[in-house]
Structure formats: C-alpha cells, structure tokens
Amino acid sequence: MTLVIRNSAELQDKVAAWKRSGMLVGVVPTMGALHDGHLSLVKAARAQSDRVIVTIFVNPMQFNNTDDLSKYPRDEARDLALLDEAGVDVLFAPDVAEVYPDGFSTTVSVSGVSAPMEGEHRPGHFDGVATVVAKLFGMTQAGRAFFGEKDWQQLQVVRRMVRDLNLPVTVIGCPTIREADGLAMSSRNVRLSHEDRSMAPLLHQVLQELAASLRAGADVGVALASARAELAAKGFGTVEYLDLRAGDSLAPLAQLEDNARLLVALWLGNVRLIDNIPV
Amino acid sequence: MTLVIRNSAELQDKVAAWKRSGMLVGVVPTMGALHDGHLSLVKAARAQSDRVIVTIFVNPMQFNNTDDLSKYPRDEARDLALLDEAGVDVLFAPDVAEVYPDGFSTTVSVSGVSAPMEGEHRPGHFDGVATVVAKLFGMTQAGRAFFGEKDWQQLQVVRRMVRDLNLPVTVIGCPTIREADGLAMSSRNVRLSHEDRSMAPLLHQVLQELAASLRAGADVGVALASARAELAAKGFGTVEYLDLRAGDSLAPLAQLEDNARLLVALWLGNVRLIDNIPV
Numbered sequence: 001m002t003l004v005i006r007n008s009a010e011l012q013d014k015v016a017a018w019k020r021s022g023m024l025v026g027v028v029p030t031m032g033a034l035h036d037g038h039l040s041l042v043k044a045a046r047a048q049s050d051r052v053i054v055t056i057f058v059n060p061m062q063f064n065n066t067d068d069l070s071k072y073p074r075d076e077a078r079d080l081a082l083l084d085e086a087g088v089d090v091l092f093a094p095d096v097a098e099v100y101p102d103g104f105s106t107t108v109s110v111s112g113v114s115a116p117m118e119g120e121h122r123p124g125h126f127d128g129v130a131t132v133v134a135k136l137f138g139m140t141q142a143g144r145a146f147f148g149e150k151d152w153q154q155l156q157v158v159r160r161m162v163r164d165l166n167l168p169v170t171v172i173g174c175p176t177i178r179e180a181d182g183l184a185m186s187s188r189n190v191r192l193s194h195e196d197r198s199m200a201p202l203l204h205q206v207l208q209e210l211a212a213s214l215r216a217g218a219d220v221g222v223a224l225a226s227a228r229a230e231l232a233a234k235g236f237g238t239v240e241y242l243d244l245r246a247g248d249s250l251a252p253l254a255q256l257e258d259n260a261r262l263l264v265a266l267w268l269g270n271v272r273l274i275d276n277i278p279v
Numbered sequence: 280m281t282l283v284i285r286n287s288a289e290l291q292d293k294v295a296a297w298k299r300s301g302m303l304v305g306v307v308p309t310m311g312a313l314h315d316g317h318l319s320l321v322k323a324a325r326a327q328s329d330r331v332i333v334t335i336f337v338n339p340m341q342f343n344n345t346d347d348l349s350k351y352p353r354d355e356a357r358d359l360a361l362l363d364e365a366g367v368d369v370l371f372a373p374d375v376a377e378v379y380p381d382g383f384s385t386t387v388s389v390s391g392v393s394a395p396m397e398g399e400h401r402p403g404h405f406d407g408v409a410t411v412v413a414k415l416f417g418m419t420q421a422g423r424a425f426f427g428e429k430d431w432q433q434l435q436v437v438r439r440m441v442r443d444l445n446l447p448v449t450v451i452g453c454p455t456i457r458e459a460d461g462l463a464m465s466s467r468n469v470r471l472s473h474e475d476r477s478m479a480p481l482l483h484q485v486l487q488e489l490a491a492s493l494r495a496g497a498d499v500g501v502a503l504a505s506a507r508a509e510l511a512a513k514g515f516g517t518v519e520y521l522d523l524r525a526g527d528s529l530a531p532l533a534q535l536e537d538n539a540r541l542l543v544a545l546w547l548g549n550v551r552l553i554d555n556i557p558v
Binding site: 104109131138139141160161 | 392413420444
C-alpha cells in the first residue's frame with residue numbers, strides 16, 4: 001500500500017528510518033495527473049532505489065500563467081491508485097501552505113541554461129522549478145531523482161543546480177514516453193480538443209523529418225525556417241521557439257554537432273505543447 | 280592531526296565514511312584569519328558533534344568591495360595550527376575554482392531578512408553568503424552548523440534559508456566573543472590603526488548605554504539619534520545604520536519589544552565595524 005504523507009516532518013521521520021537501515025531513496029517529482037510517462041519514471045526509480053517516493057505538488061511558483069495553474073488537471077484518487085499498483089512506497093502530496101509557509105522568502109535561480117526558450121516565454125518559471133526541486137530534495141533526502149526528458153530544459157536546469165549547490169543526489173533523465181501516434185505524453189494533452197488531438201502528432205513527425213534533413217546536411221537556418229512554415233501550414237498556432245541547441249549547455253547551434261537537440265514549444269488551440277528530440 | 284582537504288570529492292568520501300558509522304558531523308564555516316570568536320564556535324561544534332569540519336574560504340561572491348576582498352587577512356598556516364590544537368578533524372580549504380568551477384550559474388537568494396542594513400549597504404552580499412553556505416552544507420553534509428551572533432543578520436539569513444529549503448541541518452548561533460575592552464572580535468580588527476584600535480571599544484560602550492536607556496523607557500527615535508551624535512562626537516566615521524529591530528524578522532521597532540536587538544555598522548578609519556547586542 002502506498003502511504004500518503006502530506007506533512008514534511010512526517011516525511012522526514014519516515015525517510016530517516018529508511019536511511020538508518022542504509023536504504024537508498026529515489027524520488028519522482030510530479031505535478032500529478034499521472035500518465036505512462038510518469039509511470040516510466042516510477043519504474044526506473046523502483047529499479048534503481050530501495051524505496052520510492054513520488055511527490056505530487058502543483059507548484060504555483062512555477063506557473064507564470066494563472067489560467068494554466070487553475071486549469072492544470074488534478075485527480076489525486078486516480079493518481080494514488082496508479083502509484084499503488086506501481087509499487088510506490090510513499091506519495092508525498094503537501095498543500096501549498098506546507099511547501100510555502102508564511103514568511104517563506106528563498107529563491108534558487110539558475111542562470112545560463114534557464115535563460116532561452118522556456119525561460120524567455122515563461123518568465124520566473126525556472127526559478128519556481130529550481131526552488132521547489134531544491135525543497136523536495138531537502139524534504140525527501142533522496143539519493144536519486146528521476147526526471148523526464150520531455151522537459152529537456154528543466155532537466156538541464158535541475159542538473160546544473162544539483163552540481164552548483166553540491167546537492168547529494170544523482171539526477172537521472174528518462175526517455176520521453178509517446179502515444180502510439182508519436183505525441184509526447186503530457187498532463188496537458190487532456191485539454192486538447194478532439195480535432196486538435198488528432199492533429200497534435202504531426203508535431204513529432206515534423207520534428208523527425210527536420211532531424212533527418214539536418215542529418216542529411218541541410219543548412220540549419222533554412223531547415224528550421226522550412227519546418228516552421230510547415231507547422232503553420234498544417235494549422236498549428238504560434239511557434240514560441242523551434243531551435244537546434246547543444247543538449248547540455250543549450251547553446252544555439254548554427255551547425256550540427258554531437259549531442260545536438262531540437263526543441264520546440266508551440267500552441268495548438270489553447271494548449272501549449274513542448275517536445276524535443278535528439279538529432 | 281587536522282586533515283587538510285581542498286577537494287570536495289575527497290571531502291564527500293571522508294564524510295560518507297563518517298556517516299556510515301552513524302556519526303553526526305558539525306561544520307564551522309569561516310573565512311579564516313581565525314580568532315577566539317571562531318575558536319568558540321569550534322568548541323561548541325566539538326561539544327555537539329562527533330566530527331568537526333572547519334571550512335576556510337574567502338568567498339568572492341559575498342564581497343561587494345574588491346578592495347575589502349584583496350585586503351582580507353589570510354594566514355592558513357597559523358589557522359591550521361589553531362584548529363589542530365582545538366581538535367578539529369578536517370580543515371576544508373578549497374580554492375575559488377573548486378567552489379565556483381566553470382559554468383557555475385546558481386544563486387540562492389533570501390529576501391526579507393536580507394534586505395535592510397547589510398543588505399542595503401553591501402548589495403549582493405547575502406546572495407553570496409546564502410549561496411556559499413548552501414554549497415558548504417551540500418559538500419559537508421553536516422547535521423549541525425555553527426555561526427557567530429556577531430554577524431546577527433547573516434545568522435537570520437542562514438536560518439531562513441535552511442528553513443525555506445528544508446535543508447537537513449540544525450543552525451546553532453553562538454554568542455559574540457569580545458576582547459577584554461569590549462570590542463567584538465573580527466578578522467578585520469587587525470586592519471585598525473593603533474589609535475583607532477584604542478577608540479574602537481567605545482562602540483560597544485555606546486551600544487550598552489543605548490540599550491540601558493531604552494530599557495529605562497527612553498523614546499526609541501530620540502535615543503538612537505543621541506547615540507549617533509555621541510558616536511560622531513567620539514570621532515567615529517559614517518554610521519551606515521544604527522537600528523533597533525526584532526531579533527528574528529529584523530523588522531524595525533519604534534518601541535521596545537521582547538527579543539529586540541540593536542545593530543550597528545560604522546566606519547573607523549578605513550575599516551568597517553559591525554556589532555549588535557540584545558536590549
């Protein structure tokens with residue numbers, strides 16, 4: 001049975017007991033509305049840790065858009081059933097006042113990797129992510145933390161923070177899980193209209209074709225412009241970014257290099273989709 | 280024999296071995312140029328921990344004034360002899376590149392308690408303090424950390440950060456150690472001219488008289504103004520602040536309350552002195 005804990009003091013007691021027995025704790029930080037992407041992280045955590053904590057916290061500090069925050073899907077009962085079936089030891093689901101009590105006033109900021117793309121289009125987002133992840137690492141005392149590559153830039157921000165603050169946790173990135181039609185799984189996908197949902201997989205298809213053309217030697221600027229045009233032609237909304245970047249530093253690339261990655265954010269109806277693939 | 284470690288990976292191995300044996304690690308973060316104030320922290324750490332690490336790192340990130348940084352006194356050989364005599368297990372003395380390697384880009388910021396006084400007069404100072412202390416906690420994995428009350432505002436900033444980021448460390452504040460004539464011990468005192476050194480204890484005397492007059496019911500604004508005038512008359516330089524504040528939140532007080540504290544920063548010759556006392 002997955003034990004539900006809402007209080008960080010109770011969580012710390014639980015974890016301290018595990019650690020006294022020499023157990024390695026794995027954590028999977030989530031915002032709930034769990035899908036197979038999250039469950040793949042849980043599976044990795046189970047394989048690489050003695051005890052697994054999944055956290056569910058829809059973190060207001062990382063939402064730059066209050067509408068997105070209020071519409072973020074929540075279904076804890078369903079999530080708990082999935083976690084129980086997946087063999088998770090603890091679901092840590094604190095409320096906002098537990099995470100940000102009165103007087104809270106500390107921010108963890110990562111510059112550099114957090115600046116472009118999501119950082120540009122969602123001001124403050126990564127400060128919220130870095131701060132809450134630092135807190136969750138503090139509360140869970142996890143030795144391993146599992147994040148999806150779907151949020152590639154977030155993964156680089158978390159890695160950078162862990163290295164910079166000498167946090168005693170190993171960050172493990174896990175591959176993006178996709179629907180059979182190629183759409184990257186995301187909790188926000190449920191907000192797509194029926195029509196938009198059937199169109200959404202074209203994004204991954206365009207990305208794959210773009211990667212293939214870059215590998216075949218196409219000029220980077222020309223290929224990116226042509227992919228943007230194709231997305232517009234297919235009926236997608238505003239493309240916030242579609243970039244070729246170094247996978248770790250996220251520096252923009254004018255030419256293909258090892259470890260290059262394509263990253264995209266765009267709108268489809270009133271839903272913002274992000275995706276990324278290696279080239 | 281105090282073991283000198285300069286590399287955080289080596290430190291982590293050492294600490295991991297201690298922790299496997301269930302030992303509680305205490306840390307005393309310093310910038311070196313050790314005096315009896317530091318040694319009182321070491322003594323407290325020895326009494327309340329199984330193993331004691333003293334860190335010496337003159338942290339460029341917390342110096343807003345490059346002249347102050349270059350003139351900061353350094354004498355590691357003497358410091359090491361003192362620590363060895365005091366029974367310290369490890370002196371961790373990393374260089375700047377070990378603490379801030381290429382690509383370092385994370386900042387820990389505490390708002391609120393860090394804003395007035397030192398925060399106003401030393402822009403960026405407390406970001407530097409919070410960031411390096413978070414790193415030292417990460418590197419040392421200490422369960423207890425010892426800080427002097429001499430840097431009262433710094434102590435509140437560190438306490439706030441530890442609470443806000445759920446760091447698994449207990450912060451212990453230790454009383455200010457003073458010379459026989461009342462001057463608060465500080466590594467910067469060696470930079471006072473002979474004449475200024477003989478005048479410096481008047482600062483503590485004025486603070487004590489001010490506290491006595493507040494306890495006797497004097498109007499706060501009038502008493503502070505009169506103490507400022509007295510400091511000027513005695514020949515001190517610019518008073519950056521002389522405030523009555525709540526000891527924990529550092530909110531300014533117009534009336535005496537429980538846990539009130541007087542805090543001062545002023546110049547004497549080309550040395551900046553700070554001090555504080557409870558009222």
